Amino acid sequence: MSSAVSPLAPKAVPDMPVIAGIRLATAEAGIRYKNRTDVLLAVMDKGTAVAGVFTKSKCPSAPVEWCRAKLKGGKARALVVNSGNANAFTGKTGRASTALTAKIAAKAVGCSEGEIFLASTGVIGEPLDATKFDGVLGRLAETAEPRDYLAAAKAIMTTDTFPKVATATVKLGKARVTINGMAKGAGMIAPDMATMLSFIFTDAPIAPAALQALLKSGVEDTFNAVTIDGDTSTSDTLLAFATGAAAGQGAPKISRASDPRLKAFVKAFNQVLANLAEQVARDGEGARKLVEITVEGAKTKASARKIAMSIANSPLVKTAIAGEDANWGRVVMAVGKAGEPADRDKLSISFNGIRVAKSGARDPDYDEAQVSEAMKAPEIAIKVSLGLGKGRDRVLTCDLTKEYVAINGDYRS
Amino acid sequence: MSSAVSPLAPKAVPDMPVIAGIRLATAEAGIRYKNRTDVLLAVMDKGTAVAGVFTKSKCPSAPVEWCRAKLKGGKARALVVNSGNANAFTGKTGRASTALTAKIAAKAVGCSEGEIFLASTGVIGEPLDATKFDGVLGRLAETAEPRDYLAAAKAIMTTDTFPKVATATVKLGKARVTINGMAKGAGMIAPDMATMLSFIFTDAPIAPAALQALLKSGVEDTFNAVTIDGDTSTSDTLLAFATGAAAGQGAPKISRASDPRLKAFVKAFNQVLANLAEQVARDGEGARKLVEITVEGAKTKASARKIAMSIANSPLVKTAIAGEDANWGRVVMAVGKAGEPADRDKLSISFNGIRVAKSGARDPDYDEAQVSEAMKAPEIAIKVSLGLGKGRDRVLTCDLTKEYVAINGDYRS
Numbered sequence: 001m002s003s004a005v006s007p008l009a010p011k012a013v014p015d016m017p018v019i020a021g022i023r024l025a026t027a028e029a030g031i032r033y034k035n036r037t038d039v040l041l042a043v044m045d046k047g048t049a050v051a052g053v054f055t056k057s058k059c060p061s062a063p064v065e066w067c068r069a070k071l072k073g074g075k076a077r078a079l080v081v082n083s084g085n086a087n088a089f090t091g092k093t094g095r096a097s098t099a100l101t102a103k104i105a106a107k108a109v110g111c112s113e114g115e116i117f118l119a120s121t122g123v124i125g126e127p128l129d130a131t132k133f134d135g136v137l138g139r140l141a142e143t144a145e146p147r148d149y150l151a152a153a154k155a156i157m158t159t160d161t162f163p164k165v166a167t168a169t170v171k172l173g174k175a176r177v178t179i180n181g182m183a184k185g186a187g188m189i190a191p192d193m194a195t196m197l198s199f200i201f202t203d204a205p206i207a208p209a210a211l212q213a214l215l216k217s218g219v220e221d222t223f224n225a226v227t228i229d230g231d232t233s234t235s236d237t238l239l240a241f242a243t244g245a246a247a248g249q250g251a252p253k254i255s256r257a258s259d260p261r262l263k264a265f266v267k268a269f270n271q272v273l274a275n276l277a278e279q280v281a282r283d284g285e286g287a288r289k290l291v292e293i294t295v296e297g298a299k300t301k302a303s304a305r306k307i308a309m310s311i312a313n314s315p316l317v318k319t320a321i322a323g324e325d326a327n328w329g330r331v332v333m334a335v336g337k338a339g340e341p342a343d344r345d346k347l348s349i350s351f352n353g354i355r356v357a358k359s360g361a362r363d364p365d366y367d368e369a370q371v372s373e374a375m376k377a378p379e380i381a382i383k384v385s386l387g388l389g390k391g392r393d394r395v396l397t398c399d400l401t402k403e404y405v406a407i408n409g410d411y412r413s
Numbered sequence: 414m415s416s417a418v419s420p421l422a423p424k425a426v427p428d429m430p431v432i433a434g435i436r437l438a439t440a441e442a443g444i445r446y447k448n449r450t451d452v453l454l455a456v457m458d459k460g461t462a463v464a465g466v467f468t469k470s471k472c473p474s475a476p477v478e479w480c481r482a483k484l485k486g487g488k489a490r491a492l493v494v495n496s497g498n499a500n501a502f503t504g505k506t507g508r509a510s511t512a513l514t515a516k517i518a519a520k521a522v523g524c525s526e527g528e529i530f531l532a533s534t535g536v537i538g539e540p541l542d543a544t545k546f547d548g549v550l551g552r553l554a555e556t557a558e559p560r561d562y563l564a565a566a567k568a569i570m571t572t573d574t575f576p577k578v579a580t581a582t583v584k585l586g587k588a589r590v591t592i593n594g595m596a597k598g599a600g601m602i603a604p605d606m607a608t609m610l611s612f613i614f615t616d617a618p619i620a621p622a623a624l625q626a627l628l629k630s631g632v633e634d635t636f637n638a639v640t641i642d643g644d645t646s647t648s649d650t651l652l653a654f655a656t657g658a659a660a661g662q663g664a665p666k667i668s669r670a671s672d673p674r675l676k677a678f679v680k681a682f683n684q685v686l687a688n689l690a691e692q693v694a695r696d697g698e699g700a701r702k703l704v705e706i707t708v709e710g711a712k713t714k715a716s717a718r719k720i721a722m723s724i725a726n727s728p729l730v731k732t733a734i735a736g737e738d739a740n741w742g743r744v745v746m747a748v749g750k751a752g753e754p755a756d757r758d759k760l761s762i763s764f765n766g767i768r769v770a771k772s773g774a775r776d777p778d779y780d781e782a783q784v785s786e787a788m789k790a791p792e793i794a795i796k797v798s799l800g801l802g803k804g805r806d807r808v809l810t811c812d813l814t815k816e817y818v819a820i821n822g823d824y825r826s
Contacts (some may be wrong), residue, residue, distance in 0.1 A: 056748075057746070058753070058759070059745050059755060084654070089760075098525055125775045144625065166470070231727050234749055315642040320821065320822060323822030328502075333644060340471070344472040357502070400728075406815065409735040
């Protein structure tokens with residue numbers, strides 16, 4: 001397994017500001033990895049609102065079930081994340097393990113277990129020994145500091161090749177509020193599948209129901225519009241925490257997501273989600289190309305999404321891009337198999353702005369040398385125009401390389 | 414691109430008997446390949462019934478559209494198949510090309526154009542120059558012989574590594590009737606996608622509507638239960654031809670698929686389909702393992718199929734098998750993402766008869782060394798028991814290897 005940083009990694013890491021009401025600490029708990037941090041504790045001030053969205057898997061991990069249940073309270077005092085073990089498909093032991101972790105964390109932070117949120121990523125089917133958190137979480141709660149989101153992002157990595165953070169600052173009423181986010185993406189831990197975890201923190205005073213609505217809406221065109229291989233982890237978790245500390249600087253208390261005063265905040269919030277989601281695609285296993293697929297002229301946006309996802313998840317399209325081949329025939333194939341309304345004779349397809357097919361046949365002006373040159377770029381934009389309606393959507397993915405197969409198939413050799 | 418024969422190829426090729434009323438001939442028309450046959454003409458006696466099933470793609474090739482329209486007549490006198498050019502996504506030119514090919518074939522055989530059936534496989538988006546068939550089809554019609562199904566199967570290959578034929582003989586009334594089939598599978602022609610073509614011939618006297626019903630039913634658990642990469646060709650075509658010649662030997666004329674006299678025939682017919690479908694999986698691009706996925710205990714058969722297909726198409730499951738890793742965590746993931754009823758805590762999973770997970774957790778008796786040894790076999794059977802109902806289904810696939818990526822991504826280098 002290669003540990004080289006993805007060639008698609010962002011050139012710079014943003015400076016992550018402090019968010020009042022949030023303190024972070026990391027440690028080496030030795031859950032699976034050696035000589036690296038593998039536990040993150042985030043401690044939040046009293047009154048912090050929490051919201052979350054999770055994997056749609058019918059076989060979710062124990063921490064996902066824990067978080068879903070605790071979200072009903074709407075309040076969080078701590079987040080515990082470990083890498084190295086996903087605590088998924090661990091039966092009753094897994095449930096016991098989440099309960100014990102929460103108990104240890106609640107004691108360390110001084111809150112109820114219902115205010116503890118948990119996420120785990122790593123190997124599946126291995127019991128997670130929660131006693132390893134004993135002592136560790138107490139120390140972390142004492143030493144937690146408002147800084148160092150980057151260290152936190154590093155502690156939750158599995159086979160990610162770079163830590164993923166994003167930040168935005170925006171006016172809310174008279175106050176400037178901050179949104180910080182981190183994510184881990186399509187990394188891989190033998191013998192398991194990729195998992196996406198992301199955590200967003202803000203000092204904006206937003207009530208739990210409003211935060212939940214924001215998150216649910218924001219995720220639609222960001223994290224839900226990214227695919228690496230079409231596989232869905234049992235553990236995907238996105239949690240947002242709003243401490244409300246900015247109320248002291250004059251930020252209005254927001255109880256409805258539709259509140260017009262929230263407009264700039266929503267934009268910034270969604271930009272942070274989009275930034276992190278793109279970083280996940282940029283760190284797709286074995287990825288050498290970032291691929292943006294835009295479908296326009298579909299009957300509806302939902303139809304455009306389905307077609308874009310069909311293209312993004314097609315192994316034949318993804319291997320062609322790895323081979324720097326503008327193989328529009330495979331794009332037609334993927335449009336055709338999506339099962340959505342499409343008229344072959346109205347289809348147009350372009351790669352990085354160069355139209356290769358129009359009206360159901362090869363573009364007569366198509367210049368193979370020009371297209372081949374364009375396909376060498378590290379970022380490939382595929383645009384499909386269906387010519388049927390006004391539905392439009394965009395998803396991100398990456399290419400399918402031999403490195404993907406090596407990462408996911410070779411670790412026993 | 415490797416041209417080595419798949420290690421999963423059948424050890425022996427069956428002797429293909431003559432079918433009264435069918436004559437075959439092949440030629441080198443130079444459509445794309447050099448020094449190999451690329452055109453097949455099958456000539457049928459008057460009165461031959463025809464049935465067909467096709468790709469569900471919303472962007473089908475011109476020959477698929479041609480066949481769908483002509484099936485209404487229910488009668489066939491000739492089948493023309495070419496490899497090297499799929500005549501797909503070729504717009505009006507493509508339609509004109511099918512019309513011209515049919516005209517040439519009808520003249521060669523002496524029948525109406527509505528009795529000509531066409532299939533093309535190969536490069537997409539390139540106009541197919543049907544004038545290349547002029548002369549060729551006339552010669553083929555004159556020289557066509559009842560023998561040599563193997564030569565016919567070779568002429569329709571693209572990147573298939575071996576020709577695929579199957580045969581069965583069975584009693585129908587007092588007569589012995591024969592069923593011969595051929596297929597080409599998940600081969601690949603740069604720059605295009607795999608296409609499945611299959612043609613079945615019999616001397617049984619079966620009316621078109623009954624043959625269509627047989628084919629539609631037979632395909633469900635055979636060709637429709639095979640997946641290589643989840644991608645769907647614009648050109649998939651399965652045609653069946655029944656000359657009825659066995660009526661002369663006392664076979665009853667069958668007008669309904671439910672006719673009880675057809676029972677043994679249906680079984681043999683489905684066996685031929687199953688045999689060919691399995692050969693397609695055995696020749697999946699880059700395949701090193703044949704993978705059979707059985708899901709039982711689902712709510713319904715349809716639910717079991719959906720879950721089995723989710724497992725079969727999961728890149729993470731397929732790469733794990735390539736790596737000889739009994740990665741049941743990824744099987745759980747694929748069950749979970751299928752969206753069908755599943756209860757994590759009731760799941761059991763076995764690889765080649767060795768149970769690795771039960772009741773939602775690792776099997777306590779799991780012996781890694783034993784399982785690792787079993788995973789070295791060229792054929793891997795994954796069985797998933799859901800414990801919810803009586804729904805059961807089975808699909809075939811192959812592993813996902815670096816060779817798949819090489820075949821589909823490397824041809825420009």
